[in-house]
Amino acid sequence: GGTVSKNFIEQIIxxxxxxxxxxxxxxxxxxxxxxxxHIGHAKSILLNYGLAEEYHGKFHxxxxxxxxxxxxxxxxxxxxxxxxxLGADWGDSLFFASDYFEQMYEAxxxxxxKGKAYVSxxxxxxxxxxxxxxxxxxxxxxxxxxxxxxxxxLFEDMKNGKFKDGEKVLRAKIDMASxxxxxxxxxxxxxxxxxxxxxxDTWCIYPMYDFAHPIExxxxxxxxxxxxxxxxxxxxLYDWVVRELExxxxxxxxxxxxLYLTNVVTGKRYIKKxxxxxxxxxxxxxxxxxxxxxRRRGFTPESIKRFVELCGISKSNSSVDYAMxxxxxxxxxxxxxxxxxxxxxxxxxxxxxxxEGEVEYLDVANNLENEELGSRKVPFCRxxxxxxxxxxxxxxxxxxxxxxxxxxxxxxxxxxxxxxxxKDENGKVIEVHCxxxxxxxxxxxxxxxxxxxxxxxxxxxxxxxxxVRLYENLVDEEKGVYNKEDGSLxxxxxxxxxxxxxxxxxxxxxxxxxxxxxxVRQGYFCADAKDSTPEHPVFNRIVSLKSxxxx
Ligand code: ATP
Ligand code: MG
Ligand code: MG
Numbered sequence: 409g410g411t412v413s414k415n416f417i418e419q420i421i422x423x424x425x426x427x428x429x430x431x432x433x434x435x436x437x438x439x440x441x442x443x444x445x446h447i448g449h450a451k452s453i454l455l456n457y458g459l460a461e462e463y464h465g466k467f468h469x470x471x472x473x474x475x476x477x478x479x480x481x482x483x484x485x486x487x488x489x490x491x492x493x494l495g496a497d498w499g500d501s502l503f504f505a506s507d508y509f510e511q512m513y514e515a516x517x518x519x520x521x522k523g524k525a526y527v528s529x530x531x532x533x534x535x536x537x538x539x540x541x542x543x544x545x546x547x548x549x550x551x552x553x554x555x556x557x558x559x560x561x562l563f564e565d566m567k568n569g570k571f572k573d574g575e576k577v578l579r580a581k582i583d584m585a586s587x588x589x590x591x592x593x594x595x596x597x598x599x600x601x602x603x604x605x606x607x608x609d610t611w612c613i614y615p616m617y618d619f620a621h622p623i624e625x626x627x628x629x630x631x632x633x634x635x636x637x638x639x640x641x642x643x644x645l646y647d648w649v650v651r652e653l654e655x656x657x658x659x660x661x662x663x664x665x666x667l668y669l670t671n672v673v674t675g676k677r678y679i680k681k682x683x684x685x686x687x688x689x690x691x692x693x694x695x696x697x698x699x700x701x702x703r704r705r706g707f708t709p710e711s712i713k714r715f716v717e718l719c720g721i722s723k724s725n726s727s728v729d730y731a732m733x734x735x736x737x738x739x740x741x742x743x744x745x746x747x748x749x750x751x752x753x754x755x756x757x758x759x760x761x762x763x764e765g766e767v768e769y770l771d772v773a774n775n776l777e778n779e780e781l782g783s784r785k786v787p788f789c790r791x792x793x794x795x796x797x798x799x800x801x802x803x804x805x806x807x808x809x810x811x812x813x814x815x816x817x818x819x820x821x822x823x824x825x826x827x828x829x830x831k832d833e834n835g836k837v838i839e840v841h842c843x844x845x846x847x848x849x850x851x852x853x854x855x856x857x858x859x860x861x862x863x864x865x866x867x868x869x870x871x872x873x874x875x876v877r878l879y880e881n882l883v884d885e886e887k888g889v890y891n892k893e894d895g896s897l898x899x900x901x902x903x904x905x906x907x908x909x910x911x912x913x914x915x916x917x918x919x920x921x922x923x924x925x926x927x928v929r930q931g932y933f934c935a936d937a938k939d940s941t942p943e944h945p946v947f948n949r950i951v952s953l954k955s956x957x958x959x
Contacts, residue, residue: 433465457496469498706934706950808861
C-alpha cells in the first residue's frame with residue numbers, strides 16, 4: 409500500500425533502482441548450519457523474502473558452510489524445514505557456499521597477483537598483537553613484502569597440505585594503520601585439516617567469513633546483502649573485497665538491528681545446557697523461541713510474520729516484549745479456530761432431574777464470530793464434568809458461578825441450579841448436584857429469567873481424558889534472565905505445569921499434531937507434535953485469552 413511509509417532498507421533499494429545501480433533485487437538468507445533457527449532469524453528470513461517479493465526479484469537460500477568445525481547435516485535439514493514452514497519459498501535458488509570453494513581460491517590467487525594479499529608466517533597470537541588496538545596502530549607483518557611469485561607458491565603449498573593448521577595464513581594487504589581494525593591486513597584464508605560435511609577432504613584451506621561472504625553474494629548476483637548491526641564496521645572490508653575482485657555488479661551490504669525479546673533465552677550455549685540438564689525437552693521445547701519450538705507451541709507462520717512486521721526494521725538495537733508475540737498469535741487464531749470445551753481440573757456435576765441413560769446431541773456453533781467454521785454435535789447427559797473453580801461452597805461477592813442455591817447457564821445447554829454437593833473424607837468437593845430447567849435450553853428463545861454466570865462443561869461418559877501443559881516464562885521475569893553473580897539463568901520453577909486428568913469434548917480425540925483450538929475461557933491450545941496420540945492426547949497452551957498487551 410502506498411500510504412505506508414517505507415523502511416530505510418526499501419529507501420536504499422529504491423534509490424539504487426532509480427539511479428541505475430540495481431536491475432534486479434536479489435536477497436538471501438545465509439545461515440551457518442550450526443544450530444536451530446530462532447525468532448530473530450525469522451525476522452531476517454521474512455525481511456529478505458519480503459523484499460524479493462515486493463520488488464519482484466529473487467530470494468536465495470544459502471548455507472554459509474565455510475567453517476567445517478561447527479557444521480552439521482542435521483542442521484541443514486532443520487533450517488530448510490523451518491524456512492519452508494515460514495513460507496519463504498526459495499524456488500530453485502538453494503545454494504551452498506562450499507560450492508564456491510574453487511572460485512574463492514581463484515579469487516585469493518587474483519588478489520595475490522594484484523599484490524593485494526600475502527602469505528604470513530605469524531601465529532594467530534602474533535597476528536593479534538601486530539594488529540594493534542583502537543588507540544595504537546598496527547605493525548607490518550614481516551612477510552608483507554613477499555614477491556607475488558613466492559606468495560603464489562606458498563598459497564599453493566597451503567592448498568596442497570604442506571602446512572599444519574595455523575602454520576600459515578593468507579592476509580589481505582590493506583592498511584595496518586587504518587582506524588578500523590578490520591582493515592589491518594585481515595586473514596582471508598587459513599589452513600584447517602578438517603573434513604567438510606559436503607566437500608569431504610578436498611580442501612585443507614578454508615576462507616574466512618569476511619572474505620567468503622562478499623564473494624558468495626557476488627557470485628549469486630545478490631544485489632542487497634542484508635545483515636545485522638555488528639557487521640557495520642566490516643562493511644569497508646566487504647566493499648574492499650568486491651572492489652578488488654572487480655565484480656561487475658557489486659553487491660551492497662546493509663545492516664539492521666537484531667531482534668531481541670525481553671526475558672527470553674536465545675543463546676545457543678544456554679539452550680544447550682538447558683537441554684543437557686533436562687530442564688527443557690529438546691531444542692523444540694514449547695518454552696523456547698526456536699522456530700521449531702514456536703511451531704510446536706502452536707504459533708503459526710502468519711502470527712510470526714505479523715509480529716516481525718510490528719517490530720519494524722531499524723538501525724538501533726532494542727528489545728521487544730514476548731507479550732507482543734502472544735498478541736499476534738491470539739489475533740491470528742481468533743477467527744480461524746473452533747471454540748471447544750475443555751475441563752482442566754474436573755469435578756463431577758450430576759443433574760439429578762435429568763433422565764438416567766438419556767443423551768441429547770446439541771448443535772453447537774464452532775466459532776460464533778465466524779460462521780464458516782460450521783457447527784458440531786456435543787452430547788449432553790446427566791453426568792458432566794465442570795472446572796473446579798466454577799464451583800464454590802462459600803462464594804465471595806461478585807462470584808456468579810455455581811454455589812449452593814445459585815443458577816448458571818451450562819454453555820450451549822440449559823440453566824442448572826446447585827442443590828447440594830459431596831465432599832470426600834479430606835473435605836475436598838468431589839461432586840456437585842444440580843437440577844436443570846428444560847425450558848431454558850439455549851436457542852429456544854427462553855427469556856423467563858436471567859443468570860449472571862455461564863460455565864463450560866464436558867459430558868462425563870463421552871469426554872476424552874487428556875494431558876494439558878501450561879507454560880510460563882522459562883526465566884523469572886522479576887529477577888531478569890541472568891544471575892548477576894555467576895551469569896547462570898534465573899529459572900522460573902513454575903515454567904511448566906502438567907495437568908494429567910483433563911477432559912475434552914469427544915471431538916478433540918481426533919486432533920492431529922499441530923492442530924489448534926480455542927478452549928473456551930482458557931486460551932488457545934495445540935496438539936503436541938511429539939507426545940500427543942489418539943489414545944493419549946496432549947495439548948500445549950499456546951497463549952491464554954487475556955492480555956495486558958495493547959497495540
Ligand atoms: P552464529 O554466528 O552464532 O551462528 P547467528 O545467529 O548470527 O549466530 P547465522 O547463521 O550467522 O547465525 O545467522 C543467519 C542470519 O540471520 C544472518 O544474516 C544474521 O544476521 C541473521 N540473524 C541472526 N540473529 C538475528 C536476530 N536476532 N535478529 C535478526 N537477524 C538475525
Ligand atoms: Mg546460526
Ligand atoms: Mg553468524
